[in-house]
Amino acid sequence: MSRLEWSDALSLDLPPMDDTHREFVDLLAVADAAADDAIIPAWRTLIAHTQVHFDQEDRWMRETRFAAGNCHTVQHKVVLDVMREGLRRAENGDIAVLRLMAGELAQWFPQHAQSMDAALALHMRRCGLDPLTGEVLNPEALPDAEISSCGSAACTPETRDEATAG
Template sequence: MSDRRHASDAPPAADFAAQLGYAPMDSIHAEFEELLRRGRIATAGNWLPLLVELDAHLRSHFEAENRWMIDTDFPPRDCHIDEHAAVLKSSAEVLQLASAGDFGAAPSFLESLADWFPGHAAYLDSALAAWMCKRQFGGRPVVLHRPTKAQTA
């Protein structure tokens, strides 16, 4: 897998911490980021269990976000839900291949998720987090960021 940088407005996937100020979403994102980190060091022997765990996580992750959007009548929910559906379709296809012993698509799928996630979180999920906080607490989320080790080095 490459260690390429992402767009200047999103940190590299390995360093991205999707703290958006809505605790349930932040927790789900932390779990997802851990799966992405594990994918960066996956070997042939652990691809299938990782992909099974990742697919289950994605289904649960997106189900929670979709439910929040539908239950609260989040205005731009349709494109967000459609994006989730596209990722789930890809995950199912990669998992099907891996279940048949073909792990060729797994590394690029994980890399694609790592490339996709910072932008998705920064734009779509951050809007949902703000919406949920406004409804629950009456205002926008406040997130304090500490510099990472890489930023202070």
């Protein structure tokens, strides 16, 4: 049984993002439940999906003036790098690492979705970004300068300033 299942708590009320997230959860469950002889192909499928998933969100961030080096984009890169390293190790005989990673991803994903992705979804709605065409329907709502944080409360300049002031 999967350690992560889709629920309304993961929904961000943005169908293209929710659909992609639901597919991620489903593919993670397949990898998590896979027999030893099937886990590597399942992990490859999960990586391929995750690359497209993260590329899509990174494109949405660029289209709405999130900075290229923001922490959300950096987290995407790190997660994919770790997933690929796990695959490399599994291909060299360490299947257990993928089982461990599946559990870690099941814990990481809800936090990521409910913080960084939720902030992105809210920003996209404010800007009126059509996620399918890339058209910004409310360009006056775009920030004047690129957003250098991920947009989550933990990463806003005000929150960082408060944390370091005390």
